[in-house]
Amino acid sequence: MDITFDADWLAMRLRERTARGIAVETSTLIRSGALPIGARLPTVRDLAFKLGVSPATVSEAWSELRRQKMISGRGRTGIWVFGNTVTPRPARMGSVGHFGAEVLDLSLAVPDQDLLPSLEGALSHAARAENLNSYERTPILSELRGALERRWPYRPETFLATNGGYNAIYSALHALVMPGASVAIEDPTAMRILDIIEDLGAEILPVECDAEGPLPDSLKKVLQKGPTAFIYQPRTHSVTGGAVGESRLAELAAVLAASDCFIIEDDGVGDVSPLPPVSLGALFPTRVIHILSFSKSLGPDLRLAVLSSSINVAKQIQSYRSFSSGWTSRLLQATTAWLLNDDETTRMVSRARTIYAERRESLTERLRQRGIDIPSGDGLCVWVPVESEQYALVTLAARRIAVLPGTKCSVKPTNHIRVATAILTEDFDFVADSIKLAALNGPK
16 A cells, blocks of 8 residues: 555644654554555654644654554655554564474474473472462562572572563563663574563664674673663573673673663573573672573473562562562472472483583584584574575475574674574484575575
8 A cells, every 4th residue: 555644634633732642643543444554654744843743742652653563664764554553563573483283493492392391299399389379479489599599690689580581671671771762782682682672662772793792892882872771691692502701701891880781681591501600790780680591491381580680670670560460470489499409300401401502513513514604602593694584584494494584683684594403303414405505595
């Protein structure tokens, strides 16, 4: 559809003159079909003149509708109606495909269910959890805190149990970052974090990275823009498999010392990483929020992660959570504590760690043999450079292999694909041959 609605038409249908009012009334026109999907809207300046308001007021209204994914575009490219609901939609995660049994789905870096520990004994123990079924908003069970204190990478002021790693990031960002502020983050990064930041209405400031993590010079340049928070993955990166070494961590600390932004450390791969946990918490105890997820090591249905921070920051996050769940299930906290203290579970996680490393190395070594250089790393996937991302996706799909396009993990142009290795148990040569065909033979 290529219909343009002029400023006179729209202004006649808008009674409100505040940014919020303009956004609400325009969304009503979109939901009713009066402004259909694909329709072009008048320029900010023209509509502001007809309404008798400042262009900044209309821009603010459009920003809210853009955050809700109801409109898209900006500036000279024009603005058009993009969707007809006010429900925020995660642009990256919401478009992840679901494939049939005949497709080898290597698009999501998920744990192998056969390598996860049994929950039977842990759940039985959890039925006797401390203060079970109370409405008291317990930040973390003492049993779980005790299991974590001896393994945490620094001594924080407090801990807080959350409903998974992304829930921790979502809660922290919404509690600490105002809409319209900015957040610095590694590029590439986990696609769901980018969705969360966009949903918040914050500006994403990408920090360039290499195999050892964020580049100090790039971070220094980005910090000059005054982001409220910086998010990075210090242990094993969930997309690239890289890790931040001691020297790079010291360089980042020197750069961050000149800033006052919050430092959010996302340890999403968790204990299936062969590396020890890493943190800047000892250097910046009032600014670091360190998040450890147990989804990859103990099971995604536990829906549990733990964050550490200063008492003041934890109170802010807990206050935000009061609008929803309020606290994390004591059943799940006690289950996790039991698993962390169980010797057999420790052995199973260690075995899974070894198998994941072997599977990743099996694919990367075959790719290197075929002329595709993959840096050393760990984790549940590999980040593969390609000549054309679209060509690679189509070529692999023709061979019934699904992978994740790199653009979902970046806010900048990129030609990469992310290939999950954790569930790849066989056909390594076939997958490597397919990736070679997809990666090295793009359109010239």
